[in-house]
Amino acid sequence: MMFLVQPLTGTLADRFGFRKILLLASTLSAFSYLGYLMQGGFLWLMAVTIVMSVFYNTIQPVFDSLSLQLAAKDPAFSYGTLRVAGALGWAVTGIITGKVIDGSQIGMVFVISFISMAGVALLTLFLPKQDVILPSESAGYTGSTQLLKNKQLLFLLLAVVLISTGGTAIWNFYSLYMKGNGASATLVGYGLSLQGLCELPFFYFSARIMLRFGTRMTLILTVLVLSLRLLLYAFVSKPEMAIPIELLHGISWSLFWVACVEYVSKLVDAKWMATGQSLLYAAYYGLGAIAGNYWTGFLADKAMPYGQIFLLNGLIVFMVAILLAIFLRTSPRN
Secondary structure, three states, X not given: OHHHHXXXXXXXXXXXXXXXXXXXXXXXXXXXXHHHHOOOHHHHHHHHHHHHHHHHHHHHHXXXXXXXXXXXXXXXXXXXXXXXXXXXXXXXXXHHHHHHHHHOOOOHHHHHHHHHHHHHHHHHOOOOHHHHOOOHHHOOOOHHHHHOOOHHHHHHHHHHHHHHHHHHHHHHHHHHHHHHOOOOHHHHHHHHHHHHHHXXXXXXXXXXXXXXXXXXXXXXXXXXXXXXXXXXXOOOOOHHHHHHHHHHHHHHHHHHHXXXXXXXXXXXXXXXXXXXXXXXXXXXXXXXXXXXXXXXXXXXXXXXXXXXXXXXXXXXXHHHHHHHHHHOOOOOOO
Protein backbone atom coordinates (compact mmCIF):
# COMPACT_ATOMS: atom_id res chain seq x y z
CA MET A 1 0.00 0.00 0.00
CA MET A 2 2.93 2.34 0.66
CA PHE A 3 4.25 1.74 -2.82
CA LEU A 4 0.85 2.30 -4.44
CA VAL A 5 -0.32 5.25 -2.34
CA GLN A 6 2.63 7.49 -1.59
CA PRO A 7 3.64 8.71 -5.08
CA LEU A 8 0.00 9.72 -5.70
CA THR A 9 -0.55 11.40 -2.35
CA GLY A 10 2.74 13.27 -2.63
CA THR A 11 1.54 14.80 -5.88
CA LEU A 12 -1.84 15.62 -4.31
CA ALA A 13 -0.09 17.34 -1.40
CA ASP A 14 1.96 19.45 -3.81
CA ARG A 15 -1.20 20.46 -5.63
CA PHE A 16 -3.74 20.98 -2.84
CA GLY A 17 -1.53 21.85 0.14
CA PHE A 18 0.09 19.99 3.00
CA ARG A 19 -2.41 21.03 5.67
CA LYS A 20 -5.48 19.57 3.95
CA ILE A 21 -3.80 16.26 3.21
CA LEU A 22 -2.39 15.95 6.75
CA LEU A 23 -5.75 16.66 8.36
CA LEU A 24 -7.60 14.16 6.18
CA ALA A 25 -4.99 11.42 6.51
CA SER A 26 -4.43 11.71 10.28
CA THR A 27 -8.16 11.77 11.07
CA LEU A 28 -9.02 8.72 8.98
CA SER A 29 -5.96 6.74 10.03
CA ALA A 30 -6.81 7.41 13.70
CA PHE A 31 -10.24 5.85 13.32
CA SER A 32 -8.87 2.98 11.27
CA TYR A 33 -6.89 1.78 14.31
CA LEU A 34 -10.14 1.17 16.16
CA GLY A 35 -11.08 -1.30 13.44
CA TYR A 36 -8.47 -3.70 14.77
CA LEU A 37 -10.46 -4.00 18.00
CA MET A 38 -13.41 -5.55 16.14
CA GLN A 39 -13.43 -9.33 15.72
CA GLY A 40 -14.14 -10.02 12.06
CA GLY A 41 -11.70 -12.72 11.05
CA PHE A 42 -8.77 -12.63 8.67
CA LEU A 43 -10.56 -10.85 5.79
CA TRP A 44 -11.65 -8.07 8.15
CA LEU A 45 -8.07 -7.75 9.39
CA MET A 46 -6.85 -7.42 5.80
CA ALA A 47 -9.48 -4.79 4.98
CA VAL A 48 -8.65 -2.70 8.06
CA THR A 49 -4.93 -2.92 7.27
CA ILE A 50 -5.51 -1.68 3.73
CA VAL A 51 -7.57 1.31 4.93
CA MET A 52 -5.06 2.12 7.67
CA SER A 53 -2.14 1.87 5.25
CA VAL A 54 -3.72 4.20 2.70
CA PHE A 55 -4.08 7.05 5.17
CA TYR A 56 -1.22 6.48 7.62
CA ASN A 57 1.36 6.15 4.86
CA THR A 58 0.24 9.46 3.43
CA ILE A 59 1.40 11.32 6.53
CA GLN A 60 5.15 10.70 6.71
CA PRO A 61 6.38 12.09 3.36
CA VAL A 62 4.12 15.13 3.75
CA PHE A 63 5.58 15.78 7.22
CA ASP A 64 9.09 15.54 5.78
CA SER A 65 8.19 17.99 3.02
CA LEU A 66 6.64 20.37 5.54
CA SER A 67 9.79 20.14 7.67
CA LEU A 68 12.02 20.91 4.68
CA GLN A 69 9.84 23.86 3.74
CA LEU A 70 9.91 25.30 7.26
CA ALA A 71 13.68 24.75 7.49
CA ALA A 72 14.15 26.62 4.22
CA LYS A 73 12.30 29.62 5.65
CA ASP A 74 14.06 29.65 9.03
CA PRO A 75 17.83 29.02 9.08
CA ALA A 76 17.62 28.26 12.81
CA PHE A 77 15.98 24.93 11.89
CA SER A 78 17.08 21.91 9.91
CA TYR A 79 15.22 18.79 8.88
CA GLY A 80 17.27 16.73 11.33
CA THR A 81 16.53 18.90 14.35
CA LEU A 82 12.82 18.78 13.57
CA ARG A 83 12.98 14.98 13.39
CA VAL A 84 14.23 14.92 17.00
CA ALA A 85 10.59 15.11 18.09
CA GLY A 86 9.80 11.92 16.20
CA ALA A 87 12.74 10.15 17.80
CA LEU A 88 11.48 11.15 21.25
CA GLY A 89 8.08 9.69 20.42
CA TRP A 90 9.69 6.45 19.27
CA ALA A 91 11.75 6.16 22.46
CA VAL A 92 8.83 6.82 24.80
CA THR A 93 6.31 4.55 23.08
CA GLY A 94 8.83 1.71 22.79
CA ILE A 95 8.90 1.42 26.58
CA ILE A 96 5.17 2.05 27.01
CA THR A 97 4.12 -0.49 24.38
CA GLY A 98 6.37 -3.24 25.76
CA LYS A 99 4.92 -2.70 29.24
CA VAL A 100 1.35 -2.67 27.87
CA ILE A 101 1.83 -5.96 25.99
CA ASP A 102 3.30 -7.67 29.05
CA GLY A 103 0.68 -6.28 31.44
CA SER A 104 -2.59 -6.29 29.50
CA GLN A 105 -4.27 -7.31 26.26
CA ILE A 106 -2.44 -6.56 23.04
CA GLY A 107 -5.50 -4.69 21.75
CA MET A 108 -4.49 -1.74 23.94
CA VAL A 109 -1.77 -1.04 21.38
CA PHE A 110 -4.43 0.15 18.93
CA VAL A 111 -6.07 2.36 21.57
CA ILE A 112 -2.70 4.07 22.11
CA SER A 113 -2.35 4.47 18.34
CA PHE A 114 -5.81 6.03 18.05
CA ILE A 115 -5.11 8.56 20.81
CA SER A 116 -1.73 9.61 19.41
CA MET A 117 -2.98 9.95 15.82
CA ALA A 118 -6.05 11.88 16.96
CA GLY A 119 -3.60 14.28 18.59
CA VAL A 120 -1.85 14.69 15.24
CA ALA A 121 -5.16 15.60 13.60
CA LEU A 122 -5.91 18.14 16.35
CA LEU A 123 -2.51 19.83 16.06
CA THR A 124 -2.82 19.97 12.26
CA LEU A 125 -5.72 22.40 12.71
CA PHE A 126 -3.24 24.94 14.13
CA LEU A 127 -0.94 24.90 11.11
CA PRO A 128 -1.19 28.30 9.36
CA LYS A 129 -2.26 27.84 5.77
CA GLN A 130 0.27 30.28 4.37
CA ASP A 131 3.12 28.24 5.84
CA VAL A 132 2.16 24.89 4.39
CA ILE A 133 0.48 25.38 1.03
CA LEU A 134 2.46 25.69 -2.15
CA PRO A 135 0.93 27.54 -5.13
CA SER A 136 -1.41 25.14 -6.92
CA GLU A 137 0.01 25.99 -10.31
CA SER A 138 3.44 24.72 -9.23
CA ALA A 139 2.39 21.07 -9.20
CA GLY A 140 0.43 18.62 -11.27
CA TYR A 141 -0.43 14.97 -11.42
CA THR A 142 2.59 13.88 -13.46
CA GLY A 143 5.22 14.65 -10.85
CA SER A 144 6.42 11.11 -10.26
CA THR A 145 6.89 10.46 -13.98
CA GLN A 146 8.83 13.69 -14.43
CA LEU A 147 11.13 13.04 -11.49
CA LEU A 148 11.99 9.48 -12.51
CA LYS A 149 13.60 10.87 -15.67
CA ASN A 150 16.39 12.12 -13.41
CA LYS A 151 19.00 9.33 -13.66
CA GLN A 152 20.76 10.21 -10.41
CA LEU A 153 17.47 10.21 -8.53
CA LEU A 154 16.48 6.91 -10.11
CA PHE A 155 19.82 5.33 -9.16
CA LEU A 156 19.50 6.60 -5.60
CA LEU A 157 15.97 5.19 -5.32
CA LEU A 158 17.09 1.79 -6.62
CA ALA A 159 19.93 1.76 -4.07
CA VAL A 160 17.45 2.66 -1.32
CA VAL A 161 15.25 -0.28 -2.39
CA LEU A 162 18.19 -2.68 -1.97
CA ILE A 163 19.20 -1.13 1.36
CA SER A 164 15.64 -1.48 2.61
CA THR A 165 15.55 -5.09 1.41
CA GLY A 166 18.45 -5.89 3.71
CA GLY A 167 17.49 -3.54 6.54
CA THR A 168 13.85 -4.61 6.76
CA ALA A 169 15.01 -7.61 8.77
CA ILE A 170 15.75 -5.17 11.61
CA TRP A 171 12.45 -3.34 11.40
CA ASN A 172 9.98 -6.21 10.97
CA PHE A 173 11.80 -9.27 12.32
CA TYR A 174 13.62 -7.73 15.30
CA SER A 175 11.06 -9.02 17.82
CA LEU A 176 11.19 -12.55 16.38
CA TYR A 177 14.99 -12.42 16.36
CA MET A 178 15.14 -11.25 19.99
CA LYS A 179 12.48 -13.66 21.26
CA GLY A 180 14.21 -16.49 19.41
CA ASN A 181 17.21 -15.71 21.61
CA GLY A 182 15.03 -15.76 24.73
CA ALA A 183 14.06 -12.07 25.13
CA SER A 184 10.86 -10.90 26.82
CA ALA A 185 8.55 -8.31 25.30
CA THR A 186 9.82 -5.80 27.86
CA LEU A 187 13.44 -6.36 26.79
CA VAL A 188 12.40 -5.92 23.15
CA GLY A 189 10.71 -2.65 24.18
CA TYR A 190 13.90 -1.48 25.87
CA GLY A 191 15.85 -2.29 22.71
CA LEU A 192 13.45 -0.27 20.57
CA SER A 193 13.53 2.62 23.03
CA LEU A 194 17.32 2.63 23.00
CA GLN A 195 17.11 2.91 19.22
CA GLY A 196 14.94 6.00 19.63
CA LEU A 197 17.30 7.58 22.16
CA CYS A 198 20.26 6.99 19.84
CA GLU A 199 18.42 8.83 17.09
CA LEU A 200 18.32 12.10 19.04
CA PRO A 201 21.94 13.33 18.73
CA PHE A 202 22.29 12.27 15.10
CA PHE A 203 19.05 13.93 14.05
CA TYR A 204 20.01 17.08 15.93
CA PHE A 205 23.57 17.32 14.60
CA SER A 206 22.83 15.87 11.15
CA ALA A 207 23.10 19.24 9.38
CA ARG A 208 26.54 19.88 10.89
CA ILE A 209 27.72 16.37 10.09
CA MET A 210 26.67 16.67 6.44
CA LEU A 211 28.21 20.11 6.22
CA ARG A 212 31.47 18.61 7.46
CA PHE A 213 31.55 15.42 5.36
CA GLY A 214 29.11 16.22 2.54
CA THR A 215 25.75 14.58 1.90
CA ARG A 216 27.19 11.93 -0.44
CA MET A 217 29.95 10.77 1.90
CA THR A 218 27.60 10.83 4.89
CA LEU A 219 25.14 8.62 3.01
CA ILE A 220 27.82 6.08 2.07
CA LEU A 221 29.19 5.93 5.62
CA THR A 222 25.74 5.30 7.09
CA VAL A 223 25.15 2.40 4.70
CA LEU A 224 28.48 0.88 5.75
CA VAL A 225 27.47 1.18 9.42
CA LEU A 226 24.15 -0.52 8.64
CA SER A 227 26.09 -3.38 7.09
CA LEU A 228 28.24 -3.63 10.22
CA ARG A 229 25.15 -3.59 12.43
CA LEU A 230 23.57 -6.49 10.53
CA LEU A 231 26.80 -8.47 10.73
CA LEU A 232 27.04 -7.97 14.50
CA TYR A 233 23.53 -9.33 15.04
CA ALA A 234 24.74 -12.61 13.56
CA PHE A 235 27.09 -13.21 16.51
CA VAL A 236 24.56 -12.69 19.32
CA SER A 237 23.88 -15.73 21.49
CA LYS A 238 22.05 -14.03 24.40
CA PRO A 239 19.38 -11.33 23.89
CA GLU A 240 21.15 -8.89 26.22
CA MET A 241 24.14 -8.92 23.85
CA ALA A 242 22.01 -7.35 21.12
CA ILE A 243 21.19 -4.24 23.16
CA PRO A 244 24.62 -2.54 22.72
CA ILE A 245 24.31 -3.05 18.94
CA GLU A 246 21.35 -0.64 19.00
CA LEU A 247 23.87 2.15 19.69
CA LEU A 248 24.59 2.02 15.93
CA HIS A 249 20.97 2.84 15.15
CA GLY A 250 21.54 6.59 15.21
CA ILE A 251 24.07 6.37 12.37
CA SER A 252 22.61 3.45 10.41
CA TRP A 253 19.08 4.84 10.42
CA SER A 254 18.72 8.46 11.62
CA LEU A 255 21.71 9.92 9.81
CA PHE A 256 21.05 7.67 6.81
CA TRP A 257 17.47 8.87 6.45
CA VAL A 258 18.34 12.55 6.84
CA ALA A 259 21.03 12.16 4.17
CA CYS A 260 18.51 10.50 1.84
CA VAL A 261 15.89 13.18 2.42
CA GLU A 262 18.40 16.00 1.90
CA TYR A 263 19.88 14.36 -1.20
CA VAL A 264 16.44 13.93 -2.77
CA SER A 265 15.52 17.53 -1.93
CA LYS A 266 18.63 18.68 -3.81
CA LEU A 267 17.85 16.53 -6.85
CA VAL A 268 14.25 17.71 -7.33
CA ASP A 269 12.69 21.09 -7.96
CA ALA A 270 10.92 22.75 -5.02
CA LYS A 271 7.55 22.46 -6.76
CA TRP A 272 7.87 18.65 -6.62
CA MET A 273 9.03 18.56 -2.97
CA ALA A 274 6.31 16.28 -1.57
CA THR A 275 6.33 14.13 -4.70
CA GLY A 276 10.08 13.56 -4.42
CA GLN A 277 9.85 12.63 -0.75
CA SER A 278 6.92 10.31 -1.43
CA LEU A 279 9.01 8.48 -4.04
CA LEU A 280 11.75 8.04 -1.42
CA TYR A 281 9.23 6.60 1.04
CA ALA A 282 7.77 4.36 -1.67
CA ALA A 283 11.27 3.06 -2.43
CA TYR A 284 12.26 2.34 1.19
CA TYR A 285 8.98 1.50 2.89
CA GLY A 286 7.23 0.27 -0.26
CA LEU A 287 9.27 -1.76 -2.75
CA GLY A 288 12.14 -2.32 -0.35
CA ALA A 289 9.85 -3.46 2.46
CA ILE A 290 7.95 -5.77 0.10
CA ALA A 291 11.16 -7.38 -1.14
CA GLY A 292 12.71 -7.47 2.33
CA ASN A 293 9.68 -9.07 3.96
CA TYR A 294 9.39 -11.77 1.31
CA TRP A 295 13.16 -12.36 1.27
CA THR A 296 13.58 -12.61 5.04
CA GLY A 297 10.33 -14.54 5.44
CA PHE A 298 11.40 -16.99 2.73
CA LEU A 299 14.75 -17.62 4.43
CA ALA A 300 13.08 -18.00 7.84
CA ASP A 301 10.60 -20.52 6.42
CA LYS A 302 13.60 -22.50 5.16
CA ALA A 303 14.66 -22.76 8.84
CA MET A 304 17.66 -20.46 8.40
CA PRO A 305 18.49 -18.90 11.81
CA TYR A 306 17.80 -15.18 12.03
CA GLY A 307 21.44 -14.55 12.86
CA GLN A 308 22.49 -16.04 9.51
CA ILE A 309 19.78 -14.04 7.73
CA PHE A 310 21.16 -10.85 9.24
CA LEU A 311 24.65 -11.89 8.13
CA LEU A 312 23.52 -12.43 4.53
CA ASN A 313 21.59 -9.14 4.48
CA GLY A 314 24.62 -7.34 5.88
CA LEU A 315 26.69 -8.55 2.93
CA ILE A 316 24.00 -7.31 0.50
CA VAL A 317 23.97 -3.86 2.10
CA PHE A 318 27.78 -3.74 1.99
CA MET A 319 27.72 -4.31 -1.79
CA VAL A 320 25.22 -1.46 -2.17
CA ALA A 321 27.59 0.85 -0.27
CA ILE A 322 30.34 -0.01 -2.78
CA LEU A 323 28.01 0.77 -5.70
CA LEU A 324 27.06 4.12 -4.12
CA ALA A 325 30.72 5.02 -3.72
CA ILE A 326 31.35 4.26 -7.40
CA PHE A 327 28.28 5.65 -9.17
CA LEU A 328 26.68 8.30 -6.94
CA ARG A 329 27.83 11.76 -7.93
CA THR A 330 28.34 14.67 -5.59
CA SER A 331 25.02 16.33 -4.78
CA PRO A 332 24.21 19.20 -7.17
CA ARG A 333 23.99 22.07 -4.72
CA ASN A 334 24.72 22.89 -1.08
